[in-house]
Amino acid sequence: MAQTFGTTSGMNERHPMxxxxxxxxxxxxxxxxxxxxxxxxxxxxxxxxxxAAHDAGARTAIVCKSLLGKAHTVMAEGGIAAxxxxxxxxxxxxxxxxxxxxxxxxxxxxxxxxxxxxxxxERVMELEDWGALFDRTDDGLISQRDFGGHKYARLAHVGxxxxxxxxxxxxxxxxxxxxxxxxxxxxxxxxxDGNRISGALGYWRETGRFVxxxxxxxxLATGGIGKSFKVTxxxxxxxxxxxxxxxxxxxxxxxxxFVQFHPTGMVxxxxxxxxxxxxxxxxxxGVLKNSEGKRFMFDYIPEFFKAETADSIxxxxxxxxxxxxxxxxxxxxxxDEVARAINSEIKAGRGTPHGGIYLDIASRRTPExxxxxxPSMYHQFKELADVDITTEPMEIGPTCHYVMGxxxxxxxxxxxAVTGLYAVGECSGGMHGSNRLGGNSLGDLLVFGKRAGEAxxxxxxxxxxxxxxxxxxxxxxxxxQVSAVAPFEVEGxxxxxxxxxxxxxxxxxxxGIIRTADELEESLVAIEAFKKRAETMVVEGHRQYNPGWxxxxxxxxxxxVSESIAKAALARRESRxxxxxxxxxxxxxxxxxxxxxxxxxxxxxxxxxxxKPLPExxxxxxxxxxxxxxxxxxxxxAEPVETKES
Amino acid sequence: MAYxxxxxxxxxxxxxxxxxxxxxxVSEGEVVLDAIHRVQATQAGDLAVRxxxxxxxxxxxxxxxxxxxxxxxxxxxxxxxxxxxxxxxPMRTFPVIRDLVTDVSFNYEKAKEVPAFxxxxxxxxxxxxxxxxxxxxxxxFRKCIECFLCQNTCHVVRDHEDNKKAFSGPRFFLRxxxxxxxxxxxxxxxxxxxxxxxxxxxxxxxxxxxxxPEHIKIxxxxxxxxxxxxxxxxxxxVVWLGSIVGIFNRDSEERDEV
Numbered sequence: 001m002a003q004t005f006g007t008t009s010g011m012n013e014r015h016p017m018x019x020x021x022x023x024x025x026x027x028x029x030x031x032x033x034x035x036x037x038x039x040x041x042x043x044x045x046x047x048x049x050x051x052a053a054h055d056a057g058a059r060t061a062i063v064c065k066s067l068l069g070k071a072h073t074v075m076a077e078g079g080i081a082a083x084x085x086x087x088x089x090x091x092x093x094x095x096x097x098x099x100x101x102x103x104x105x106x107x108x109x110x111x112x113x114x115x116x117x118x119x120x121x122e123r124v125m126e127l128e129d130w131g132a133l134f135d136r137t138d139d140g141l142i143s144q145r146d147f148g149g150h151k152y153a154r155l156a157h158v159g160x161x162x163x164x165x166x167x168x169x170x171x172x173x174x175x176x177x178x179x180x181x182x183x184x185x186x187x188x189x190x191x192x193d194g195n196r197i198s199g200a201l202g203y204w205r206e207t208g209r210f211v212x213x214x215x216x217x218x219x220l221a222t223g224g225i226g227k228s229f230k231v232t233x234x235x236x237x238x239x240x241x242x243x244x245x246x247x248x249x250x251x252x253x254x255x256x257x258f259v260q261f262h263p264t265g266m267v268x269x270x271x272x273x274x275x276x277x278x279x280x281x282x283x284x285x286g287v288l289k290n291s292e293g294k295r296f297m298f299d300y301i302p303e304f305f306k307a308e309t310a311d312s313i314x315x316x317x318x319x320x321x322x323x324x325x326x327x328x329x330x331x332x333x334x335x336d337e338v339a340r341a342i343n344s345e346i347k348a349g350r351g352t353p354h355g356g357i358y359l360d361i362a363s364r365r366t367p368e369x370x371x372x373x374x375p376s377m378y379h380q381f382k383e384l385a386d387v388d389i390t391t392e393p394m395e396i397g398p399t400c401h402y403v404m405g406x407x408x409x410x411x412x413x414x415x416x417a418v419t420g421l422y423a424v425g426e427c428s429g430g431m432h433g434s435n436r437l438g439g440n441s442l443g444d445l446l447v448f449g450k451r452a453g454e455a456x457x458x459x460x461x462x463x464x465x466x467x468x469x470x471x472x473x474x475x476x477x478x479x480x481q482v483s484a485v486a487p488f489e490v491e492g493x494x495x496x497x498x499x500x501x502x503x504x505x506x507x508x509x510x511x512g513i514i515r516t517a518d519e520l521e522e523s524l525v526a527i528e529a530f531k532k533r534a535e536t537m538v539v540e541g542h543r544q545y546n547p548g549w550x551x552x553x554x555x556x557x558x559x560x561v562s563e564s565i566a567k568a569a570l571a572r573r574e575s576r577x578x579x580x581x582x583x584x585x586x587x588x589x590x591x592x593x594x595x596x597x598x599x600x601x602x603x604x605x606x607x608x609x610x611x612k613p614l615p616e617x618x619x620x621x622x623x624x625x626x627x628x629x630x631x632x633x634x635x636x637x638a639e640p641v642e643t644k645e646s
Numbered sequence: 647m648a649y650x651x652x653x654x655x656x657x658x659x660x661x662x663x664x665x666x667x668x669x670x671x672v673s674e675g676e677v678v679l680d681a682i683h684r685v686q687a688t689q690a691g692d693l694a695v696r697x698x699x700x701x702x703x704x705x706x707x708x709x710x711x712x713x714x715x716x717x718x719x720x721x722x723x724x725x726x727x728x729x730x731x732x733x734x735x736p737m738r739t740f741p742v743i744r745d746l747v748t749d750v751s752f753n754y755e756k757a758k759e760v761p762a763f764x765x766x767x768x769x770x771x772x773x774x775x776x777x778x779x780x781x782x783x784x785x786x787f788r789k790c791i792e793c794f795l796c797q798n799t800c801h802v803v804r805d806h807e808d809n810k811k812a813f814s815g816p817r818f819f820l821r822x823x824x825x826x827x828x829x830x831x832x833x834x835x836x837x838x839x840x841x842x843x844x845x846x847x848x849x850x851x852x853x854x855x856x857x858x859p860e861h862i863k864i865x866x867x868x869x870x871x872x873x874x875x876x877x878x879x880x881x882x883x884v885v886w887l888g889s890i891v892g893i894f895n896r897d898s899e900e901r902d903e904v
Contacts, residue, residue, distance in 0.1 A: 069704075069792050070699075074703055074704045084773075128774055130762075130763065133784045133828070135778065136776055139775070140775035168788065235704070271676040497691065546694070547686060548686075
């Protein structure tokens with residue numbers, strides 16, 4: 001079969017699903033494709049980046065571990081935060097910006113938060129241009145719903161399946177534009193020419209054969225790291241690939257200590273423990289109750305949010321109908337606050353039979369309303385737990401959901417410290433500070449996906465115009481292949497599934513929602529031991545669609561990411577947002593001005609930590625924050641509960 | 647509550663294969679995919695299976711459980727007797743890659759054949775207006791998670807490989823219907839639904855509706871209305887005459903045929 005070189009016309013000669021040409025007639029011995037921009041990941045961020053790069057004139061490819069349309073964005077439920085003002089005309093980017101910064105406890109990269117708030121509305125409208133069917137207001141505009149930490153109803157949504165709508169819309173757009181998609185293809189290493197990106201090496205999951213992408217720019221859009229934890233809402237793909245690829249290529253990560261535990265994950269049955277229950281349940285009237293039937297969130301309103309939170313049940317209930325004259329229910333505080341409160345209640349012995357607390361919408365809304373507004377949740381509980389949420393409360397508890405930390409990037413272009421390497425969405429860091437507001441992720445994917453696609457294209461054009469080029473070093477390609485197949489060479493080692501399970505348990509127990517120095521130190525010792533065990537892990541079978549081998553490769557990424565989280569968490573001796581230290585229960589103003597930056601050590605065997613001052617906000621933006629940052633401990637703290645299960 | 651489950655899982659590739667027997671410990675509240683994962687983690691590390699969300703939202707883990715097309719993540723073990731043997735085989739309509747993983751590229755090829763949504767200009771204030779009641783019809787179809795179980799079960803292609811060329815299948819009839827019912831779309835894909843999509847080959851046995859994990863009424867709400875719209879355009883004598891003499895063009899609703 002004729003070899004093709006990255007032109008879209010060559011697509012027909014490749015396998016229609018995987019893009020695989022099944023050829024090794026290349027002089028270098030492996031299948032090679034040439035592009036201007038290679039996007040790794042096909043969730044919201046990757047698809048939006050690829051569309052932008054394509055529109056800007058780049059030859060663009062998307063490489064993804066799963067089939068197109070299956071990425072984790074599909075799981076997003078609540079909506080896309082964008083101050084379109086369709087429900088509250090007084091909403092605007094400045095209010096959204098303020099909410100985002102306050103939600104992130106002021107540790108956000110101010111410029112990213114600003115760009116996000118300013119550009120999100122147009123990114124949502126674009127989705128509608130491409131065929132998305134959002135729920136409507138009575139006037140026929142895109143409807144917007146309430147969510148934690150957002151002052152106004154701001155989330156564009158489709159029932160509780162907004163992520164599915166978003167990914168399908170972007171997928172259909174990418175297909176219509178004819179962008180090349182390499183499905184079920186995993187990238188194992190980035191390739192460099194000096195300090196510049198020159199491509200990426202991956203393998204087809206179907207055949208196990210290697211494939212080389214010759215490309216001066218790579219956009220990482222690989223999502224998060226949740227699979228390093230036992231109780232998580234994340235899918236198998238979330239193994240921190242982008243984080244690890246960036247580290248190994250010489251880029252840095254920031255804010256890795258900040259991991260978001262979503263307050264409401266399913267706790268029963270065991271096989272779905274951690275599965276997400278959307279925040280929209282609370283936005284649409286659901287309340288949290290302990291085993292005594294008490295609406296406990298009123299006991300956990302932190303000083304920082306007192307002025308804007310209702311302090312009585314009466315006021316909280318009035319808010320749903322009259323938002324002007326009442327303050328928000330405490331159930332709609334930012335996620336870190338609610339997750340800690342739930343954790344404390346369970347710890348205090350006021351949990352449910354399955355170790356969660358109750359989320360009740362059945363007693364507060366009609367069955368028709370619930371089925372209309374929360375169809376996926378109704379379906380999910382009915383089918384998986386035999387619970388009818390229109391008549392019974394749900395049992396829920398915190399679940400590892402999102403990592404605020406990620407690749408350190410330039411706010412405007414999303415470029416990392418490595419020239420030609422970009423990162424967008426969950427695998428980038430800075431936008432959300434120490435805690436992400438619900439609804440700000442989908443907006444993040446779109447806003448920065450577009451920016452990265454355009455910036456990468458501009459870089460490649462400038463590179464080509466200057467007459468210079470980057471070259472793939474064939475020695476590096478060979479070395480990466482040897483490293484990838486190493487698990488087949490080992491004899492008598494351990495199977496990767498066992499190491500993964502032990503890592504997940506250990507991260508859950510020692511680096512979970514509430515942390516202490518002792519446990520973090522213990523976790524670092526444990527991670528070193530896992531790294532040792534992983535050196536000799538063994539894979540059975542052959543390279544054709546072999547999940548054991550796939551996991552063995554992903555596990556390397558999970559280990560380096562876990563180490564980054566644990567080391568950063570040990571270093572940050574304060575509590576802020578998604579990082580809670582039992583031994584340092586309050587925020588420390590000195591820590592409020594700096595990021596922790598993670599890089600790979602020179603030997604490539606572990607990570608190093610550095611402190612870096614937070615970029616300072618210009619005066620014209622400071623005016624939005626007349627109240628000082630938090631100084632009090634936010635909520636009563638307790639030992640982790642998720643972690644002590646057998 | 648744990649017990650030993652007897653499973654038979656198809657192992658093999660495009661050159662052939664066979665059912666393998668596995669005894670695996672399972673517990674209360676688990677689903678078929680949990681059992682498969684435990685087999686993978688403890689007995690057969692290289693057992694190939696596709697999955698992502700494990701919550702019925704991504705549509706990756708489609709297979710046939712005791713012969714019925716199902717999402718393995720939504721197939722609860724409590725629906726079976728503990729002593730019952732559960733047999734899991736790959737979707738039959740698509741070529742096997744390995745074990746439970748099939749080559750579903752047929753669907754991605756068909757997706758390319760449906761011309762995309764084509765909206766008019768936005769309103770003067772930069773927004774678009776559609777009524778909730780008008781978007782709801784399309785929203786039902788957009789619940790589709792692309793598990794391709796409807797494609798797998800549709801006998802037009804399940805038993806007749808030759809039909810694949812000229813038949814896009816229930817999933818893409820949904821797509822045709824969604825766009826045809828979109829309040830703002832400017833294209834008329836009815837001719838295409840018949841010629842390229844082969845919607846006429848569907849004889850509404852409703853097998854697709856039965857297996858849809860999202861409970862989309864594929865046949866009643868999408869295929870039948872779409873068939874009627876195709877038939878109206880093609881066989882209504884008034885519309886036909888009007889289009890010939892060029893004076894009566896209400897049927898096209900000012901859409902451009904593709």
